[in-house]
Amino acid sequence: MLRIAGVAAIILAAMSACAAPGQMPASSTGPASAPEIHVVVGALHIEPFAIAFRSGKRSPAQPVRVWQRGFAGRYAVANQCPGVSVTLERYVNRYASLWMVRPVASVKQHCVIGFTGSAGHRGTNLLAIRVER
Numbered sequence: 278m279l280r281i282a283g284v285a286a287i288i289l290a291a292m293s294a295c296a297a298p299g300q301m302p303a304s305s306t307g308p309a310s311a312p313e314i315h316v317v318v319g320a321l322h323i324e325p326f327a328i329a330f331r332s333g334k335r336s337p338a339q340p341v342r343v344w345q346r347g348f349a350g351r352y353a354v355a356n357q358c359p360g361v362s363v364t365l366e367r368y369v370n371r372y373a374s375l376w377m378v379r380p381v382a383s384v385k386q387h388c389v390i391g392f393t394g395s396a397g398h399r400g401t402n403l404l405a406i407r408v409e410r
Contacts, residue, residue: 320345320400320402321343321344321345321348321392321393321394321399321400321401321402322342322343322344322345322402323341323342323343323392323402323403323404324341324342325339325341325404326402326404326405327404327405327406327407328341328378328404328405328406328407329407329408329409330361330380330406330407330408330409331409331410332409332410333380333382333383333384333385333408333409333410334360334380334381334382334383336379336380336408337379338377338378338379339377339378339379340366340375340376340377340378341363341375341376341377341378341404342369342373342374342375342376343373343374343375343376343392343402344369344372344373344374345372345394345399345400346372347372348372348394348399348400349371349372350394350395350399351368351374351394351395352365352374352392352393352394352395353392353393353394353395354376354390354391354392355390355391355392355393356390357388357389357390357391358386358388358389358390358406358408359382359384359386359388360380360381360382360383360384360386360408361378361379361380361381361388361390361406361408362378362379362380362381363376363377363378363390364376364377376392378390378404378406380408383408383410384408385408385409385410386406386407386408387405387406387407388405388406389403389404389405389406390403390404390406391403391404392404
């Protein structure tokens with residue numbers, strides 16, 4: 278939520294700086310070019326954003342949905358949790374993927390798993406993991 282508010286504040290500041298009252302926009306003297314097409318890509322979302330495995334290795338696997346609006350590529354994982362396994366189950370639609378996260382060792386730990394887009398306009402976000410025993 279804070280990211281969205283920060284980005285919105287930056288965009289509004291940039292727009293107000295460009296729209297000075299009483300001034301006309303600068304015209305180009307060169308030939309007219311084709312308009313640029315910009316694809317709006319949102320932030321990388323992870324649901325849930327944190328998982329706690331209370332029974333250690335006996336805990337059931339937890340599904341994690343990763344998506345980014347406007348991103349049509351694949352997602353990659355950077356697993357920094359030595360006692361946790363992360364596997365890709367399937368791509369749900371054009372923007373989303375479903376991952377299964379499960380503990381594979383009964384090691385008490387607090388760590389993160391990073392998800393990122395693998396090509397094009399990509400975002401990165403972290404999934405917090407806690408294994409209690």
